[in-house]
């Protein structure tokens with residue numbers, strides 16, 4: 029293993045270098061830079077160390093240099109059964125063959141899918157289908173504004189709700205400009221954000237009901253909705269006991285629509301989302317990702333009093349590909365598999381296995397780290413204290429967390445395991461992960477922790 033010592037703000041760290049052969053990927057990346065900004069037509073590239081996928085089946089990804097990896101990126105979350113799942117693919121191929129690909133006209137499968145959502149999700153009196161999480165979330169805001177006649181949106185620092193102008197705010201803000209916990213500033217994630225959008229956004233800290241209560245009471249006559257991720261998986265932030273239920277009650281008492289962003293959690297943690305599993309009363313919720321095992325679909329679900337504003341009501345709903353038969357068929361088949369007895373028990377057991385095994389080694393070695401997460405999602409966090417809001421993440425990064433994580437990421441990749449690059453990434457387990465996959469993941473992690481234990485205390 030190639031490693032060296034680096035220093036960050038006086039803290040001695042280590043650096044693992046990539047040792048796998050990525051020469052074809054590198055050449056491809058250089059070529060791609062001629063055609064797309066940063067060589068990344070989809071905004072997903074992470075630079076010269078990235079690999080190009082040749083194929084993905086089951087739990088395995090192979091890159092164009094022939095390297096194989098056990099995958100925990102899961103296509104950024106949607107893969108819940110496995111890559112290229114045969115049953116879902118068969119349903120898609122049959123639909124393409126027997127029905128067609130795209131009508132932009134009503135058809136049976138989209139109705140069946142919305143019927144299924146109503147059956148499974150407690151707050152889904154009605155649903156509408158879109159393509160991406162970003163679409164569904166924009167609709168949620170539109171519906172809330174239509175319903176209340178108010179303009180402001182309350183969101184939580186560190187939470188991600190897609191890339192639209194109105195919601196790409198304070199996902200990873202620079203703390204120097206993001207204000208203090210009791211007075212957070214709305215910081216745009218992107219250039220091109222209008223000042224009026226920032227004025228209409230209230231950002232508050234996650235897991236703090238007192239601050240939420242104060243802000244909501246003060247501004248309730250201007251607030252169109254509160255929007256929250258039940259788990260901020262992007263930063264590995266779990267809700268404190270009672271936080272989400274308390275927030276829901278607060279919204280109810282202030283007469284503010286409560287929107288749950290279940291784009292990651294929906295269908296991954298429960299068929300009825302966390303709103304069902306954790307008994308959270310919501311007005312609107314959005315689903316996507318695991319709903320169709322990688323095919324392109326999202327949904328907004330909600331109570332009649334809000335949903336009935338949608339077209340043919342005053343709140344415009346459109347989208348050429350919304351509800352297309354291919355996506356609807358993929359989603360119906362995915363849900364059918366998820367409904368089979370014991371599916372979630374098996375998935376949760378896999379997550380628990382990885383977390384427990386890694387924590388056992390961490391404790392043995394006396395390292396400052398913790399494996400945590402929820403259900404089928406796990407992350408290795410190089411600190412003892414699990415983050416409860418975005419400010420904890422900032423502290424973690426300032427203490428060298430990113431560098432440690434990057435070394436772990438490279439070590440894993442060098443040893444045939446793909447966890448997402450980043451800072452505090454979430455790793456997704458899905459049905460196709462075998463016991464051997466999980467054991468190998470634990471073993472490689474153990475080697476990493478042993479090799480670098482002195483730098484991780």
Ligand SMILES: Cc1ncc(COP(=O)(O)O)c(C=O)c1O
Nearest residue numbers: 160161162188189190289291292
């Ligand atoms: C919680 C959450 N909401 C919304 C989105 C946006 O979804 P999409 O990328 O499909 O637009 C994401 C994407 O990662 C997400 O994690």
